[in-house]
Amino acid sequence: MSAVRVRFAPSPTGNVHIGNIRAAIFNWLFARHEDGTFLLRVEDTDRERSTPEAIANLLSVMEWLGLGYDEQPLYQSTQEKEHLAAARQLIDAGKAYLSAKNEEGRQAVIFRIPWDTAECPAVSSAGPATIQVHPDVPVQIVANGVNYAQVSKKGKPIPAAACLAGFKDLEILDESNHCIFRLNNHIAGVLDNDRSFEVDNAAQFRFTRRQVHFHDLVKGTLAKPLDSMKDLVIVRSDSSPVFHLANVCDDSTQGITHIIRGDDHVENTYRHILLYYALGKTPPTYAHLPMIVNDQGKPYSKRDGDAFVGDFRDKGYLPHALFNYLTLLGWSPGDDREKLSREELIQLFSLERVQSAAARMDLKKLDNLNGQYMAELPFDEFLNTCRTFAETCDWFDADAMDTDYFASVAELLHTRTKRFTDVCEWDYFFREIPDYDEKACGKFFKKLEVRAALTDLAVSLKNLSTFTPETIERAVHAATEKHDIKHGKLNQPLRVAVTGRTTGAGIYETIALLGPRRTETRITHASNTYFGEI
């Protein structure tokens, strides 16, 4: 086992989303490829929204997809003491401070983006910088940062704020370029919260820009200037730890070496890295995955019901088909292979090959892949799952069901089933009279000779001594010749007369399965109902 330790850290607040589970899959694949450890951490600190049902759903979805985790899952709610201790540590070290009191007289804990970055190798200088400032709005320099107004293109003031650390060596200049304030002269007092300043008539900031940077395994080297960051709340005034703190603490205690997550977290990463160093830890390696978007190219929202993993299971997809399809969203093995076994995926997976643009779900392609997996499913397994899905269909009658007959239907349709929900369309095998596609009836029952041939067939099929695909084929052939119909031109009318529809398995096999009685009844029904007047 290698030193690699990764985790999937969902918050159990409802159904598991497809984008989430894709992150889980990539973590799992990376861990297995590296012979490392894959952990589950349940971020259940949102007590209002985290429910036992959601946790059960999460666990069942992971099991369904075969995403086995190593070690016991860590429930974040059990770590609150550790989180608060970390906050205490930061306060004691002067790296975090308390907010102003709220109405109830309580205070939040705020992490200060560090002014002194000596111990933080992720911060580097980006050279001198200037920002235009609107003179109408006084610049405030206080313990929790700098408040000022930028100048819009139209010359209007736009409120802005950033952490103190963003403005190393800050000089504030007035409109005639005179320096009217030097932060370095006052920084100690400001940080200690003894001093604060309000500077009028400021026109420009001149300072040394510093930035946090890290190397992302997917996106390369990324950086963010400190003057676009603000100090952040790490413990709310009700004493509950905030995501950023909890996340960093737990990743640290779980010994996570690689954080693989959606790229909506890129911006958080800069803050997390700063937190790691402030806590005396070294941050892990990061890899940010592109988002999965809906067929409109938009981010999935709660309204995209299709996006829950459980829905794919309910819609009759095979877990490995979904798994395989999801690996192809934002990743490829580098050659033309697409249908890949789990072993192949483990062997081939690498974060370096992950795409950085968002990927769209293509349900058609998923269907195709699912059909491929479906076709090679062992028949017993196929049959059992068909049975489960059939039970949800309105035509299914558990008491009256002939299991051998059901199995024969399943066998006949096995290779043409793309999803298990297709089973519901097998209704024409089980109803006495199926629903008829009237448009198809109009089209295929038009010719007189076809009607006559079908009427003949109702009788000749009924009188067959043995009722097999071969004998049926001969009977159809005979009727075709007798009524001077071209080869094969009776098959579709016959199919419509017997099944009500234009597609299905081979028609002889279908009729053989239905049996002589039902066949005759249906042809007669079709004749009476749809042949109409001459």
Add this chain to the structure above:
RNA sequence: GCGCCUAUCGUCUAGUGGUUAGGACACAAGGUUUUCAUCCUUGUAACCGGAGUUCGAUUCUCCGUAGGCGUGCCA
């Protein structure tokens, strides 16, 4: 507004400083199947725009454009 990220057929993607820019899904045509589906063959279809570097740019750089993410006492 500001910061960051992204951009190859309709979709998922491969790929390269010089290629007939490859594959898959979808779509279309033909073939096999006396029928349906499968299957086989073929076809339609892409380097976001503009500059620059270069003998040569889809590939490198810059500027646009479009989209995404972030800018919370949400996660």
